[in-house]
Amino acid sequence: MAHFPETPGMTGVLRPLRLEGDILDVEVEGEIPSQLNGTFHRVHPDAQFPPRFEDDQFFNGDGMISLFRFRGGKVDFRQRYAQTDKWKVEHTAGKALFGAYRNPLTDDESVQGMIRGTANTNVMVHGGKLYAMKEDSPCLIMDPLTLETKGYSDFGGKIKSQTFGAHGKIDPVTGNFCNLGYASTGLLTTDCSYFEIDPAGNLLFETEFQVPYYCMMHDYGLTENYALFHIVPSTSNWDRLKAGLPHFGFDTTLPVWLGALPRGPGVTNKDMRWFKAPKTIFASHVMNAFEDGSKLHFDTPQAENNSFPFFPDIHGAPFDAVAARPYLHRWTVDLGSNSETFAGVEKLTDWIDEFPRVDERYVGQPYRHGWALVMDPEMPMDFLRGRASGFKMNRIGHFDHATGKQDSWWAGSEAIIQEPCFVPRTPDAPEGDGYILALVDNLITNYSDLVILDALRLEEGPVARIKLPIRLRSGLHGNWADESKLALAA
């Protein structure tokens, strides 16, 4: 019998959903722009069965994929579990067998050695296939339309990395899928890989490299010629796992680094150049990165201290909700200089913001427009424990890096917003000319609307709301694929 713990991570806004289903031709308020033809996939963690431990971590839930299929002004909704090896063996058992988040020492004996991945962090279409990603495990391949799971891929047996990062990026210049794997030879190791995969699913090259210390490498930066890795001390070790502590803990005594690795075959760890940050800060997601002569710019929401209360300070310092607030910053390193430190850190906004996005046609390129979720300044960064009463990530902000103008849309006091996603109006529209898709969850009515906003006119409010009769659980990441990208799926 499914008794879920009555913890903040399993109740209120984080109540499990666990619903696989379909809604044909979802109710719409307003009009869906006729140019929107394609798919919006997003994912949330949603434990198939009650967890083995009361204090289970939100990030530990099984990946539940949502698909909004846009065609001719209509939208169909579909939701299915990613049928990972973990999901399958637990499905058969009728109960959870895997234990705590990234701690195999807490698993049932029967699943020792199995891939622990949940495919719950990001979903993206590449070469007509849906890549469902969890950074501690290989890439799960799914059908982008049926959401049928095909299974883990080793890309023709060629990929060495045992892990596949959650923030793979498609290079708009080459069309290749560019990603990293960390702890790539085993849990807690400092071994990493950077690799690129063409649309046919061929591994083009894989560069193995080392990081200064093991840490959560949830995202990275891509420029035309470099992959940039930020090393921030959400770290771990076997002692933590043996002690049953949360996998990650934040160690303010460790430095922060940005590594720049040239992209391409033949590159080795020796080609990596590391730059040290002026102080230890927290950063997770990357809005974009780009080259400017010998300089590399790396835009990331940066906080003065740890932003994750559920991965607490390793030395016991209390969580500082004010220092945890992230603000978009621009980090700059100069390959033309001999310096081993950053060339600059610039704060770009007074908005507390996270879940940054860009017009993906400009990934790795100089760019003008960015978007992110903006938080009410009175609120701590508590998006994974937020309750209806205190949850305020309810604004989408737009950053115009050319003019410095920032404008936004506020979803209302009863709402939270999930990660936005940009869709160009047409394939050749100017940068930023298009739409923002974002799930808006009403915490009173428990309904989710997928709203469509004009990306450069956010303040005008939604041009359409795709109105679900359910509330989707707080999720992580999602992506748009144009109709032309789905053709290969057949």
Added chain:
Amino acid sequence: MAHFPETPGMTGVLRPLRLEGDILDVEVEGEIPSQLNGTFHRVHPDAQFPPRFEDDQFFNGDGMISLFRFRGGKVDFRQRYAQTDKWKVEHTAGKALFGAYRNPLTDDESVQGMIRGTANTNVMVHGGKLYAMKEDSPCLIMDPLTLETKGYSDFGGKIKSQTFGAHGKIDPVTGNFCNLGYASTGLLTTDCSYFEIDPAGNLLFETEFQVPYYCMMHDYGLTENYALFHIVPSTSNWDRLKAGLPHFGFDTTLPVWLGALPRGPGVTNKDMRWFKAPKTIFASHVMNAFEDGSKLHFDTPQAENNSFPFFPDIHGAPFDAVAARPYLHRWTVDLGSNSETFAGVEKLTDWIDEFPRVDERYVGQPYRHGWALVMDPEMPMDFLRGRASGFKMNRIGHFDHATGKQDSWWAGSEAIIQEPCFVPRTPDAPEGDGYILALVDNLITNYSDLVILDALRLEEGPVARIKLPIRLRSGLHGNWADESKLALAA
């Protein structure tokens, strides 16, 4: 694009759901009694596509079947559309083709002559098959576990009635499925049929009969030897349909009748005996009926006037929300007397009540226990237009006809309750010893719980809540089938 009208019948508590899906091992609060092994099916109207007319009637929606599958203390949830002929042709077209409720004059030309049924009123397992019923059309057969639609049945080509009533009953003595068809030879006709079907699906006999005038024969009474038909003036005619009025209108100038038809082969219309009620009242559902010597008792919630505001007075009288309140009454007719009128009408309660149920092992038999939904006396009978602010069908009442004792459970001010269903504790438990299942919809959070109450200890509150992460749309009827009744499904 699915734009639904912003009418009371399509918003608030009556917002469409349209969700087909599955939840494995639904979250439970409390403990599910281990004896509960079987299925609870229920149905609600839920238009596949926006209706052709703004003022569409709630009863016009496509049947959406919910299944709660109980096994070993766990419950799985499944929901699927009944794939009627109407559903299929509209599914292909991607839009509504059938028009107003029971008015074929409003249909698209392409569907003229097709069966208009929606299978949206009642669902019951008989002989291992799920019968999905709408009283204006034949019986739709579905798989009780997969909810796959098999199609309309004519029971081996034998049944003459073109319609199959929504309140078929399984006679606990014979195990046969006993039902009526009204307007059985065509829309608006006064032709009817009474028939019985054995568990193998064989039509045992069919008695054609006539009623005094065409009316909504939504339910009927069954005793060991008689079928009882109450004729209440929710009536109609072609002029109404041509004028585009609601199908039914209430005509207070017409008398109310109760007809008693002997059950069995060889019976004809001449064997029917009609009894006239002392005055014109409204009655729809039947709690139970039974024999007592030459007397026949017929228990029904009775109102002084029309209870259906959406089927208004035929002469233009305004809806009287007080006179619309139904109270459980016992009608008695005496076959041993020459009288053409009722032998008695007894008011059994001061509770405003509807959706009456019994321990189905006592259908047609003298019985002691009944249950029904009870409404707050301040509220009009507005269950199909209710909004969160005014909706108060939020109590389950128990009637002990032996002692006159009435007790109840109140679900709270934020809740409405859908029709209850009794499940015996064990196959041979005494009458009333068992559980009441009922959906409790929270109108603030928009979650539905299927609650399990001890049927004779309602005031103790739920022994368990099966907690859905969605709210099921207000529904009509549903039934329990014990595991042993499902065996034939294989």
